[in-house]
Amino acid sequence: MNRTSLLDAFRSPMAAAALSFLAVVAAISAFAPLLAPCDPEAVDMGNRLAPFSLSHPLGTDHLGRDVLSRLLHGGRHTLLLALAASAATMAIGLALGIVSGYFGGFADDAIQWFVQLFQGLPGLSFMLAIAGTLGPGAASLFIAVVITSWADFSRIVRGETLKLREEHYVEAVRAMGSGHGRIMLRHLMPNLLGPIVVLFTVRIGRTMLAIASLSFLGLGLQPPLPDWGVMVSDARTYFRSYPHLMILPGMCIAAVSLAINLLGDALRDGWDARTERNGEEWR
Amino acid sequence: MSGTKPLLEIRNLHIRFRQRAGGEPLTVVDGVSLSVSGRETFGLIGESGSGKSVLGMSILRLLPGSAVVEGTILYDGDDLMQLPKKRLRRLRGGSIGLVPQNPATSLNPVLRIGRQVIEPLRLHRRLSRQQAAAQLLELLERLGLPEPERTSRQYPWQLSGGMKQRVLTAIGIAGRPRLLIADEPTKGLDAIVRKQVVDLLANAARESGAAMLVITHDLQVAAKLCDRVGVIYAGQLVEAGPAAELFARPLHPYTAALLAAAPNKELKPIPGLSPAPGLRPQGCAFHPRCPHAMDRCRRERPVSAAGEQAPGREVRCWLYE
Amino acid sequence: MNEGVNRPTAEVVRVTSRYAAARRNRPAEPVLKQVSLAVHPLRTVGLVGESGCGKSTLGRVMLKLLPVEAGQVRFEGRDITGLSLREMRPLRRRMQIVFQHPDSSFNPRAVLLDSLVEPTAIHRSMSRSDAADRARQLLDVVGLHPELLSRYPHQVSGGQLQRMALVRILMLEPKFIVLDEPTSMLDVSVQAQLVECLRRVQQEFGIAYLFISHDLDLIRRVSDDIAVMQGGRIVEQGTPEQIWEAPREAYTRALVEAFRF
Numbered sequence: 001m002n003r004t005s006l007l008d009a010f011r012s013p014m015a016a017a018a019l020s021f022l023a024v025v026a027a028i029s030a031f032a033p034l035l036a037p038c039d040p041e042a043v044d045m046g047n048r049l050a051p052f053s054l055s056h057p058l059g060t061d062h063l064g065r066d067v068l069s070r071l072l073h074g075g076r077h078t079l080l081l082a083l084a085a086s087a088a089t090m091a092i093g094l095a096l097g098i099v100s101g102y103f104g105g106f107a108d109d110a111i112q113w114f115v116q117l118f119q120g121l122p123g124l125s126f127m128l129a130i131a132g133t134l135g136p137g138a139a140s141l142f143i144a145v146v147i148t149s150w151a152d153f154s155r156i157v158r159g160e161t162l163k164l165r166e167e168h169y170v171e172a173v174r175a176m177g178s179g180h181g182r183i184m185l186r187h188l189m190p191n192l193l194g195p196i197v198v199l200f201t202v203r204i205g206r207t208m209l210a211i212a213s214l215s216f217l218g219l220g221l222q223p224p225l226p227d228w229g230v231m232v233s234d235a236r237t238y239f240r241s242y243p244h245l246m247i248l249p250g251m252c253i254a255a256v257s258l259a260i261n262l263l264g265d266a267l268r269d270g271w272d273a274r275t276e277r278n279g280e281e282w283r
Numbered sequence: 284m285s286g287t288k289p290l291l292e293i294r295n296l297h298i299r300f301r302q303r304a305g306g307e308p309l310t311v312v313d314g315v316s317l318s319v320s321g322r323e324t325f326g327l328i329g330e331s332g333s334g335k336s337v338l339g340m341s342i343l344r345l346l347p348g349s350a351v352v353e354g355t356i357l358y359d360g361d362d363l364m365q366l367p368k369k370r371l372r373r374l375r376g377g378s379i380g381l382v383p384q385n386p387a388t389s390l391n392p393v394l395r396i397g398r399q400v401i402e403p404l405r406l407h408r409r410l411s412r413q414q415a416a417a418q419l420l421e422l423l424e425r426l427g428l429p430e431p432e433r434t435s436r437q438y439p440w441q442l443s444g445g446m447k448q449r450v451l452t453a454i455g456i457a458g459r460p461r462l463l464i465a466d467e468p469t470k471g472l473d474a475i476v477r478k479q480v481v482d483l484l485a486n487a488a489r490e491s492g493a494a495m496l497v498i499t500h501d502l503q504v505a506a507k508l509c510d511r512v513g514v515i516y517a518g519q520l521v522e523a524g525p526a527a528e529l530f531a532r533p534l535h536p537y538t539a540a541l542l543a544a545a546p547n548k549e550l551k552p553i554p555g556l557s558p559a560p561g562l563r564p565q566g567c568a569f570h571p572r573c574p575h576a577m578d579r580c581r582r583e584r585p586v587s588a589a590g591e592q593a594p595g596r597e598v599r600c601w602l603y604e
Numbered sequence: 605m606n607e608g609v610n611r612p613t614a615e616v617v618r619v620t621s622r623y624a625a626a627r628r629n630r631p632a633e634p635v636l637k638q639v640s641l642a643v644h645p646l647r648t649v650g651l652v653g654e655s656g657c658g659k660s661t662l663g664r665v666m667l668k669l670l671p672v673e674a675g676q677v678r679f680e681g682r683d684i685t686g687l688s689l690r691e692m693r694p695l696r697r698r699m700q701i702v703f704q705h706p707d708s709s710f711n712p713r714a715v716l717l718d719s720l721v722e723p724t725a726i727h728r729s730m731s732r733s734d735a736a737d738r739a740r741q742l743l744d745v746v747g748l749h750p751e752l753l754s755r756y757p758h759q760v761s762g763g764q765l766q767r768m769a770l771v772r773i774l775m776l777e778p779k780f781i782v783l784d785e786p787t788s789m790l791d792v793s794v795q796a797q798l799v800e801c802l803r804r805v806q807q808e809f810g811i812a813y814l815f816i817s818h819d820l821d822l823i824r825r826v827s828d829d830i831a832v833m834q835g836g837r838i839v840e841q842g843t844p845e846q847i848w849e850a851p852r853e854a855y856t857r858a859l860v861e862a863f864r865f
Contacts, residue, residue, distance in 0.1 A: 168708040172769075175669055175722045176720040176776070177696035203858075330791035331762075444655070471652040471788075473818045474862040500791060544796040547821040547863075552796035556761060 011042045015266030018259040025256055029075040036069035040226035049242055061245055062238055074224035074249055079102050081138055082207040085145035090200050097157025098184050102165060118151035127210060133218035141220050156199060160192050198268045205260035212253050228253050289318035290494050291462055296354035298337055308351060309560040311337050313518035324488060324495040332557050334518040339466050340496045343375050366518035380460030384467045385449035390439040397435030400453050407458035424452050427484060430432045447474035449483065456487050463488060463495045469504050481507050502545055506530050517558050517568035524596035534598040536573045575602055584598035611681045612642035613812040614666050614699065614780045618677030621665050635661045637836045648813040650827030652820055658814045663782040667699050668692060697727060697776040704785040706765035710757040716768060717753040723775045742771040746801050763794035767801055772798040782814045799826055819861045824848060832856050
């Protein structure tokens with residue numbers, strides 16, 4: 001039976017392109033301070049809303065700040081936050097999902113009660129509420145994202161765990177006298193990783209959009225931070241005359257979001273192909 | 284068998300599968316020729332990886348897109364490989380019936396049994412709703428399903444493995460096929476159910492006068508059901524002939540070894556492993572495991588010698604040059 | 605009582621078990637009803653019956669992988685029915701199981717060597733390098749090439765995987781092995797290979813087998829004694845000759861009939 005690895009997903013040109021693009025974005029975001037021609041927060045009221053020029057290839061914004069530099073810096077906070085929040089969600093969801101699925105019984109019932117409670121929360125609205133209560137900023141964004149996402153995640157992990165729990169190799173290890181911890185860590189977790197990685201990728205994309213949206217509404221990251229969401233928000237007033245101030249950061253958000261989704265799709269295809277029993281007919 | 288033209292004739296069939304990772308396509312069926320006459324039951328015997336199921340599926344062009352099929356498959360004179368899709372669809376489930384493998388997954392889990400069995404009755408026999416409903420019950424009863432009325436309203440998950448197999452058989456014969464292809468009809472079934480399914484198929488074929496191609500790894504099933512059998516190893520037909528004769532006096536060393544390995548015979552192992560597609564040895568595919576292997580077997584692929592040993596028997600082995 | 609020679613290695617005495625798996629909506633009907641069976645050292649008891657008769661459950665009950673409601677489970681003369689997980693642990697080394705599906709018997713993400721040394725890692729009975737050596741020795745006994753150790757389960761054939769499963773068990777020096785339909789997913793010729801291997805292992809290591817199967821022909825060839833199960837009960841017991849030539853119960857007769865193809 002042919003078994004492709006998750007990495008085979010990158011044979012598709014779209015997926016490879018998405019991955020390369022994201023790699024470039026990540027590199028740019030990481031090295032922005034070195035790459036940017038100007039300080040993204042340097043105000044120059046004498047040179048506001050300047051057109052494209054050699055010293056400012058993409059012009060300046062309403063406070064005279066270099067647009068190009070701000071764009072280069074623009075992904076840093078959002079991406080980092082999205083990654084951190086998704087990682088935390090995954091960690092919580094994974095831990096609770098495995099415990100719930102593996103032990104069943106009372107622990108399962110208890111955890112699932114919480115899951116159902118949190119799953120019922122309307123995502124974006126709740127994030128708004130939290131951001132509103134705790135005050136805007138990265139910290140409350142982080143909390144908001146984790147609170148609204150962990151439940152869904154843990155449910156999926158639980159489902160997969162329930163399936164895996166019945167596999168012969170788990171029974172074999174139990175028959176050998178293994179303790180619960182070993183089974184969960186060495187036998188369940190690695191086999192859950194496949195679908196989890198796919199979910200994780202998709203989740204980062206959604207989180208990114210949520211953060212950008214909240215920042216746009218003024219409830220997330222705040223000015224003067226050079227962040228794409230903030231930039232879109234700042235440019236609202238000047239949209240008629242200077243549309244590029246809003247369109248450029250908007251395109252960045254859209255492009256990265258799209259790339260992440262394509263990546264997630266490719267990984268999912270790779271995973272599906274891997275578990276697809278196309279070899280069955282040959283037997 | 285009486286000199287009439289065969290109903291199904293397969294000539295020099297080669298089936299290869301393109302690989303996801305590219306490279307040389309894997310050969311699964313390697314030049315098989317066989318024929319089935321009307322009213323005859325032909326058994327295709329082979330182990331996993333021999334290519335028998337792929338061959339069966341290829342007749343109705345049910346292979347995945349990665350399959351490359353070369354050769355001729357004649358059904359009642361028409362080349363099935365060249366048939367336009369529309370005519371092929373009419374044949375499927377109608378003139379050629381299929382009883383697929385794996386009852387657990389071959390039935391639609393969200394449709395009731397009755398609905399699934401009625402489909403070929405309406406589609407291929409063009410019966411009205413009332414006629415089809417009546418035929419449905421009659422069919423289920425004939426196949427030994429208790430309480431046909433109740434069963435037809437049930438869902439697949441409510442039935443046992445044996446009952447599901449009967450339902451699949453019902454679907455297969457509902458269209459009154461002239462050729463029935465049964466793919467591993469007894470796989471995974473218990474002994475008692477296996478016996479019932481074998482009787483079931485034998486009766487179904489006899490009553491409808493259909494020809495049957497039975498694909499199986501179970502020697503006893505083949506012995507009981509089939510008039511003629513062919514043994515397939517590594518994608519090639521290594522021996523064929525009348526069932527009783529072949530089992531009593533196997534010619535090819537693989538056939539002999541296979542018979543000896545059965546638990547009701549000597550339970551004698553065959554050393555080595557069946558070659559995976561793509562890893563087939565040079566010369567005769569069986570030579571690494573053959574107790575009679577000669578130098579020639581390592582170098583040259585044996586050709587089919589038909590009718591020389593006995594009428595109606597063919598064998599692919601240098602022992603019989 | 606004559607302890608030692610004729611003491612059964614594994615035994616159940618009038619056990620009743622209600623659950624086949626830890627699910628909540630099980631029917632009230634017990635899966636095992638008052639079943640008694642004994643397996644003696646160096647002997648093979650064949651357990652035969654249709655699917656759903658409870659034979660797999662009985663095998664697992666004897667290994668205490670499933671709970672019993674009533675009756676006794678005994679091992680090497682000792683009543684182990686009430687033992688806790690912790691108390692069972694040292695005993696688990698001596699009682700093991702080979703499953704029906706070779707493909708899912710091993711962790712798909714682990715290299716076979718890791719899976720094979722896992723039992724000794726769990727019991728901390730030998731260092732990893734010693735365990736690896738022992739694994740290689742045992743591979744030789746079952747007729748497999750050590751090169752297979754660096755492969756993943758999906759890269760190895762079904763018959764080879766079953767032999768690997770046997771090696772994994774042998775690492776712990778068991779005295780009792782439950783073979784749950786070990787060959788039903790294998791081809792006829794591979795089945796014969798595995799049976800021969802099992803025989804060799806039994807002689808060399810002095811193990812008692814419970815061989816579960818629905819194939820009466822196979823059971824007849826491999827067993828010293830046969831127990832026929834139906835609907836959660838053992839309906840008849842006897843030697844292979846007795847069962848085949850002179851079955852007493854109606855069900856046994858029907859079964860034998862089905863095999864006199």
